[in-house]
Amino acid sequence: MKKTQMIIHLIALSGIIGLSHGAIQRPDYDDTPTPEFLNPSWMASIPDERPLSHVTMPGTHNTMALYGGVYAECQTWSLASQLRAGVRFLDIRVRHVKGNLTIHHGVSYQRAHFGQVLEGVAVFLQDFPSETVLMRVKEEFSETGDIYGAVVDFIHRYAHWNLLWHSRLVPTMGEARGKLIILQDFSGPDLGMRYASLDIADDWKVPTLSNVEEKWKSVYDHLEAAPTGNMAQIFLTYSSGAGVFAHPRAVALCVNPMLYDYLEAKTDLNQRLGIICMDFPAAPIIQMIIDFQLKSRF
Ligand SMILES: *[C@@H]1O[C@H](CO)[C@@H](O)[C@H](O)[C@H]1NC(C)=O
Numbered sequence: 001m002k003k004t005q006m007i008i009h010l011i012a013l014s015g016i017i018g019l020s021h022g023a024i025q026r027p028d029y030d031d032t033p034t035p036e037f038l039n040p041s042w043m044a045s046i047p048d049e050r051p052l053s054h055v056t057m058p059g060t061h062n063t064m065a066l067y068g069g070v071y072a073e074c075q076t077w078s079l080a081s082q083l084r085a086g087v088r089f090l091d092i093r094v095r096h097v098k099g100n101l102t103i104h105h106g107v108s109y110q111r112a113h114f115g116q117v118l119e120g121v122a123v124f125l126q127d128f129p130s131e132t133v134l135m136r137v138k139e140e141f142s143e144t145g146d147i148y149g150a151v152v153d154f155i156h157r158y159a160h161w162n163l164l165w166h167s168r169l170v171p172t173m174g175e176a177r178g179k180l181i182i183l184q185d186f187s188g189p190d191l192g193m194r195y196a197s198l199d200i201a202d203d204w205k206v207p208t209l210s211n212v213e214e215k216w217k218s219v220y221d222h223l224e225a226a227p228t229g230n231m232a233q234i235f236l237t238y239s240s241g242a243g244v245f246a247h248p249r250a251v252a253l254c255v256n257p258m259l260y261d262y263l264e265a266k267t268d269l270n271q272r273l274g275i276i277c278m279d280f281p282a283a284p285i286i287q288m289i290i291d292f293q294l295k296s297r298f
Pocket residue numbers: 100101102112113
């Protein structure tokens with residue numbers, strides 16, 4: 001058996017047993033508690049007139065999923081650390097119980113409520129007003145189909161109405177600075193942009209680690225399409241995935257290095273890749289994504 005195959009089998013086995021490894025810090029993957037370095041205001045150098053759909057940025061899948069064992073955990077950095085490391089797209093899953101919005105990944109309660117997420121974003125944008133934060137909000141582990149009212153209530157209580165970008169349209173960088181852009185993945189009146197208006201590749205089902213190649217193909221195809229895709233539309237590519245025999249850590253340990261090698265091989269950074277949303281990203285791969293920005297035409 002080849003060495004790489006053996007490693008994959010070992011990872012798969014630990015996935016079945018449900019061992020939590022922890023404390024690996026590589027350029028592509030980091031499950032230690034804090035980023036190797038920070039880049040909190042990288043958006044300051046992006047021209048004001050640039051539409052946000054032209055900006056390439058790092059994101060995290062299941063941003064708040066820090067607890068609950070290997071099948072639930074997708075990140076190890078706090079929200080504040082993720083934002084300061086350069087992450088600008090957040091994936092927030094709320095459980096709706098009698099007007100309260102708690103943070104869940106499936107059955108796993110993530111020891112936080114939506115108000116703490118809003119406060120975290122508000123504090124970050126106050127400290128770094130050149131930045132913007134995009135936030136997918138989706139109901140999880142409850143099926144009320146009616147979270148709009150509670151979300152609005154939480155915004156009034158834990159943030160303020162003007163923190164939000166109040167339009168379905170893609171803002172320019174100048175319009176977006178200091179704002180939280182809700183990517184609304186729930187029904188109700190417009191609260192921000194509609195999540196479904198993005199061009200999304202989220203093939204998250206990776207039943208076993210032998211399906212990692214198919215997962216990578218989905219990521220690769222969408223990243224290849226992004227530079228020449230509709231520039232008025234935000235592109236969003238998830239490198240994350242999971243399944244019964246492949247927990248998020250194991251998938252990230254395989255896919256993150258593929259993503260890293262793919263990005264590193266590109267010599268032309270003057271192209272739009274859109275949002276790249278990851279599990280357990282490391283500071284160097286975050287920086288690599290940030291380095292892809294369109295050059296100004298002067
Ligand atoms: C909402 O849920 C969280 C987490 O269980 C709890 O700390 C908080 O007190 C609840 N808020 C309300 C208004 O019930």
